[in-house]
Amino acid sequence: MTVVIADDVLGVPPPPPPPRPRVLLIGTGFALAAIVMAFAGLIGLYLEQRSAALASGGTWLPKGADIPLTPGNVAMVGLVISAFIVQWAVYCIANDDRPRAYLALGLTALLGGAYLNSVAFYYTQMHLTVHESVGLLIYVITGMHLAMAGAGIVFVGLMAFRALGGQYSGRDREGVVAAAVYWHVTVAVYAVIWFTIFVTK
Amino acid sequence: MAMTETRPEPATETAAGAASTTDEPLTAGGLANLLGTGRHASLGRLWIGTSLAFLVLSGVIGLALGAERLKPETYNLLDRDNYAQAFSLHGVAAVFLFALPLVIGIATIVVPRQVGASTVAFPRAAAAAFWTYLIGGVLVVISYLINGGPFGGNDKGVDLFLASLAMVVVALVLACITVATTVMALRAPGLTLRRVPLFAWSILTAFAIWIASLGLLFGVLVLLYVDHRYRLFAYGATTDIDAWLRWTMTQPQVYAFAVPVLGFVGDVVPVFARARARMHGVALATIGAFAALSFGAWTYLGAVDHPKLTQQFLFVAASFAVLLPLLAFTGGMADTVRNGRVRLGSPLLFAVAALLMLLAGVAAGALRAVHGFELVGTTADSSIAHYVLGAVAIATIGAVHYWWPQILTRPLREGLARLTATLLLLGVVALALPDVISGFLDEPRGSLYTNPRDGIALLNGISFAGGIIVVLAVVVFVVNLAMSLAGGRDDDVDPWEGHTLEWSGDPSSVTVASATPLLDAREAATGGAS
Numbered sequence: 009m010t011v012v013i014a015d016d017v018l019g020v021p022p023p024p025p026p027p028r029p030r031v032l033l034i035g036t037g038f039a040l041a042a043i044v045m046a047f048a049g050l051i052g053l054y055l056e057q058r059s060a061a062l063a064s065g066g067t068w069l070p071k072g073a074d075i076p077l078t079p080g081n082v083a084m085v086g087l088v089i090s091a092f093i094v095q096w097a098v099y100c101i102a103n104d105d106r107p108r109a110y111l112a113l114g115l116t117a118l119l120g121g122a123y124l125n126s127v128a129f130y131y132t133q134m135h136l137t138v139h140e141s142v143g144l145l146i147y148v149i150t151g152m153h154l155a156m157a158g159a160g161i162v163f164v165g166l167m168a169f170r171a172l173g174g175q176y177s178g179r180d181r182e183g184v185v186a187a188a189v190y191w192h193v194t195v196a197v198y199a200v201i202w203f204t205i206f207v208t209k
Numbered sequence: 210m211a212m213t214e215t216r217p218e219p220a221t222e223t224a225a226g227a228a229s230t231t232d233e234p235l236t237a238g239g240l241a242n243l244l245g246t247g248r249h250a251s252l253g254r255l256w257i258g259t260s261l262a263f264l265v266l267s268g269v270i271g272l273a274l275g276a277e278r279l280k281p282e283t284y285n286l287l288d289r290d291n292y293a294q295a296f297s298l299h300g301v302a303a304v305f306l307f308a309l310p311l312v313i314g315i316a317t318i319v320v321p322r323q324v325g326a327s328t329v330a331f332p333r334a335a336a337a338a339f340w341t342y343l344i345g346g347v348l349v350v351i352s353y354l355i356n357g358g359p360f361g362g363n364d365k366g367v368d369l370f371l372a373s374l375a376m377v378v379v380a381l382v383l384a385c386i387t388v389a390t391t392v393m394a395l396r397a398p399g400l401t402l403r404r405v406p407l408f409a410w411s412i413l414t415a416f417a418i419w420i421a422s423l424g425l426l427f428g429v430l431v432l433l434y435v436d437h438r439y440r441l442f443a444y445g446a447t448t449d450i451d452a453w454l455r456w457t458m459t460q461p462q463v464y465a466f467a468v469p470v471l472g473f474v475g476d477v478v479p480v481f482a483r484a485r486a487r488m489h490g491v492a493l494a495t496i497g498a499f500a501a502l503s504f505g506a507w508t509y510l511g512a513v514d515h516p517k518l519t520q521q522f523l524f525v526a527a528s529f530a531v532l533l534p535l536l537a538f539t540g541g542m543a544d545t546v547r548n549g550r551v552r553l554g555s556p557l558l559f560a561v562a563a564l565l566m567l568l569a570g571v572a573a574g575a576l577r578a579v580h581g582f583e584l585v586g587t588t589a590d591s592s593i594a595h596y597v598l599g600a601v602a603i604a605t606i607g608a609v610h611y612w613w614p615q616i617l618t619r620p621l622r623e624g625l626a627r628l629t630a631t632l633l634l635l636g637v638v639a640l641a642l643p644d645v646i647s648g649f650l651d652e653p654r655g656s657l658y659t660n661p662r663d664g665i666a667l668l669n670g671i672s673f674a675g676g677i678i679v680v681l682a683v684v685v686f687v688v689n690l691a692m693s694l695a696g697g698r699d700d701d702v703d704p705w706e707g708h709t710l711e712w713s714g715d716p717s718s719v720t721v722a723s724a725t726p727l728l729d730a731r732e733a734a735t736g737g738a739s
Contacts, residue, residue: 042424
């Protein structure tokens with residue numbers, strides 16, 4: 009069957025040119041919605057449990073446990089810097105400055121790796137175990153964020169290799185933008201974790 | 210008169226996989242092709258077939274539970290633990306292994322065609338989602354068989370349940386992302402969001418809600434898994450796992466699973482009323498409002514830490530507010546029918562039956578929210594789920610009958626189809642309505658009623674009979690399906706004189722100028738008479 013579009017008959021104007029699909033960017037947005045909700049649920053539970061413990065006159069962290077702020081601050085600063093750098097990568101690819109785009113994407117992945125290392129170090133300093141409810145919740149939340157950051161490093165790395173293959177340019181930078189958006193949300197989620205768990209304890 | 214316009218090839222992901230993902234018949238090496246397929250039609254059929262198999266499982270368990278309730282004061286077929294496990298599996302299979310996957314299957318086939326896309330976005334991810342769902346679903350069932358799952362006595366079985374259900378949830382989210390992205394990014398030129406068919410719109414809004422709520426559920430499952438894996442049980446032993454899942458099976462979240470019912474009804478009614486849909490924008494808005502009000506992830510803590518959540522103003526207000534868009538949508542459909550010349554067809558029967566069941570379910574939910582009735586924790590909970598998931602089952606089975614050129618390429622027998630619709634309507638009413646009344650008589654949900662009040666046995670008997678009728682309807686549907694598949698292929702692409710793009714021969718090569726491009730074309734060709 010041939011589709012007949014009655015634009016002349018109906019007197020409607022000719023259609024606009026087809027928009028460039030933004031498949032990867034939109035798909036990334038949906039995936040981030042699911043990820044953010046996973047953290048929202050866990051952090052909501054964390055706050056609820058802590059509030060209940062403090063309201064009953066008890067303490068939240070178990071005896072002997074400590075959450076030193078310095079490693080968390082260092083990780084936070086590193087991730088904030090990486091957020092600026094990944095945006096620099098978007099700027100560079102938009103301006104067809106490919107060498108600097110490669111450099112920015114590489115630096116983002118490097119700072120992501122440094123974040124993973126800093127959290128691993130953090131775990132050795134907290135004296136919390138997974139065998140108590142507070143430790144369990146903190147390890148699940150931060151562990152899931154480690155997984156998110158790890159996936160972000162893979163995403164950024166993949167886009168960097170695609171860019172190296174000549175796939176992205178000023179006209180089409182969707183993949184790099186999608187990776188940057190993912191990374192920004194990763195940093196934002198860590199900022200919430202940093203404040204609710206590490207700062208306010 | 211402008212004729213079909215050819216669109217440029219879509220860029221990025223879809224172009225890369227286009228050769229293997231367009232809807233062409235499977236060729237030689239059938240099994241290898243099936244396992245490696247990224248064709249949206251093949252994947253959709255796999256989702257549909259697998260989810261129907263899980264429907265049979267859930268239905269059989271439901272019948273066993275119904276038989277157990279014939280003498281509600283004692284355990285006859287099952288013991289206490291088995292009853293609780295069977296009740297849990299019945300719910301998990303109905304929601305996560307049947308209802309959601311069946312909607313995803315139909316959406317995977319129909320929605321790309323409705324929006325004029327040659328394939329689904331991220332076809333390889335869509336394939337990965339199906340196989341992950343299949344493996345995860347089988348593992349969920351195995352976990353119950355080895356005495357795992359909620360209320361299970363085998364710790365490793367419980368671990369397996371939590372991990373495999375998380376796997377299923379990830380698969381569902383991934384599948385939702387592929388279809389929702391298709392609607393957002395791969396629409397035909399001129400097909401703005403305000404012009405998309407109601408089914409595609411309902412899928413977009415529903416999947417957005419599902420993605421968010423299932424994302425939260427995934428986080429909870431990870432926590433429960435780690436908690437149980439290290440045997441800490443800080444967030445509940447096996448008996449409490451069911452409570453963490455309960456928000457997904459009751460109001461308002463269960464309504465979110467029925468949002469596509471409205472899309473199906475909204476697409477079918479104008480076609481069978483032989484009339485242009487009235488107030489398309491209002492229909493879009495009411496579906497969107499219903500989806501937004503059905504978002505229930507915010508109640509996830511309620512089952513465990515806040516038993517009084519159902520008495521809070523927000524919960525009560527949302528339970529009543531969700532009725533408004535549903536009633537407005539129903540009014541719009543009635544107006545379309547009033548202005549048309551109705552012809553009877555099985556899809557219309559399915560659509561009317563599904564809408565009635567959804568209305569009944571949401572009305573029962575509003576009753577449940579009235580604190581004075583004290584229906585929370587009674588069989589009224591099950592009744593709402595049966596009404597709403599019954600509506601989903603009726604609409605999805607109706608969708609297979611309506612969109613048979615896309616889904617089956619072979620017609621179904623109209624007489625058997627009407628019998629299926631009628632049996633489903635009668636069965637769901639008989640299954641769910643007595644449970645509302647039993648709820649008023651204090652029969653508890655998910656356990657036996659040790660001191661039953663007068664009439665409970667009769668009500669439970671009617672409910673059991675309803676379950677049998679539903680199973681009978683599914684058997685008739687499967688027989689009809691088997692007869693259809695055994696028959697010859699029918700190349701009629703538009704048997705109902707549809708209004709939207711999926712009824713054109715090649716919807717991926719058009720430019721559209723309205724919400725009903727085929728109806729416009731037909732009216733233009735006949736000088737205005739549809």
